[in-house]
Amino acid sequence: MDLAYIETLREALHKVSGYIYPNDLELQWSVLIVLYPYITGLVAGAFVLASLERVFDVKVLKPTYRLSLLVALAFLLVAPLPLNVHLGHPERGIEIFLTPHTSSAMAMFGFVYLWYLMVVLLMEVWLDYRREIVEWSRSETFWPKRVFYKVLTLGVDNISPRSLEIDDKLGRILTVVGLPSALLLHGYVGFIFGSIKANPWWSTPLMPVIFIFSAMASGIAGVMLIYMFMCWVRKVRIDMPCLDTIGKFLLTAIIVAFSLEMLEMLQTVYEAEEHFDIISLLVEGKLFVSMILVQIVMGSLTPIALLGVLQLAELREKTRKFICALSGVLALIGILAMRWNVVIGGQFFSKSLRGFTTYKMEFAGREGLLSAIILGLLPLAILAVLLYLLPPWPKEDQAKAS
């Protein structure tokens, strides 16, 4: 055999342990595929938080309602990018719409995405902001912004009470339709993994449900942190009843997500099927830090304990803010770790169920850490633009801030 070839194989041997099939050596789904469910999860979670105010009438969440919509929009615009960068050939992306295959979950996702972006989010944001858009189109002094608002009015500047009432009603209907759409959007991401029969780490009908609840936790935590940060930037007092309520919903979402994850794990342990040995080696070995320490202890148990204390004890405002912020950050890190453990963890072991490979993330390549960081920060840049164009703050707040 060719000597150079033997040398390459010898190098590869350092990456593997046990007995693995040659085609399991390289991980095909990189860190970008970790980022993809994370970003769509943030969209779904932010939208759920918005709908709490709109549909379920949790009025105390009013200060974050519009912010949640804009966060959902900013992240949704970036959601398909990790897939595009991972696959290469972004110009072929449109083919998923032109010749969709009805039996392919990924092809159908394109339509769910489009529906959710165009009909639900954009429409809802537009309806909610229409009155302000018309007002800004009259009062804005900076001309490019004025033109932008003018275009957004679609040439209709009628903001009569009747028309606004119709907008409100339609917006409410859209949120009711949007809620299942948001859950479908993220449930699908879990479905993609849950339906891969060949991989015992993924193949469970619980996967979409786990994804949905962890999505809610991440979205709620994300909006909460952005809200706190923006209050700090704008030097405005945080609305404490609002923050406390978000904390409660965050606690609920984390508890449900964590319980489902643990139930799934318990079931795996109790069933102890033929893949159990490799799964337990995986969890005790390669995933020990990212799963046991980061996802479970740091990302789930600690926020549950912290937010639990918040519900039980009477604490000072400053402490409550600190606890909320810390729990939000920990939950976000924990959920990112959960996506990592699912996506990367599921590719660590070979289909032989008798060996492991490794994943060495590149730094500057197309699918490297740098790409992931840029794609992770891009929604925040888009959000900054959206906040500039469509400030979600109430009028009195804006006056105070300026």
Add this chain to the structure above:
Amino acid sequence: MKDIQHLLRVAVIFAAAFAGFLVVRTLLVPKSFGKAGHYRADAVDEFAQLPRRYAGEHACGKCHAQQASDKAKSSHRSISCESCHGALLAHVENPKSDTRPRRPKEAEMRAFCGHCHARSLSKPGRFPQIKLSEHNPDAPCNMCHQPHQPK
């Protein structure tokens, strides 16, 4: 009516976008797409139109009877002539004008035979395989082995 004018305009924009999508779809999707399955059906005919280059196993024996019968009795019997001699339809159709010898060059022979016979742990133990670097390193294979009657 006046109060829903803005909504009507949105409806028009959506309808225009949908119509635009249908137009783009008609322009971009190949005509024969989906006729026979989830692919461009014309591609099959286009492939069928490509010039043929291989004559097939049975064409060779008509002239090269000895070699064909030797090979048919040997362990190489399942390997087609054109696997080693290359595409030869032009030669079959016009033997006189296309008479270039077609066999692996001597310098490349060890690598060529090595495709199947280089030692590899993934091959069954009874399959004839050698360590290319140790088995008469400088000699071309056909110095000792006759490919039509390999031993």
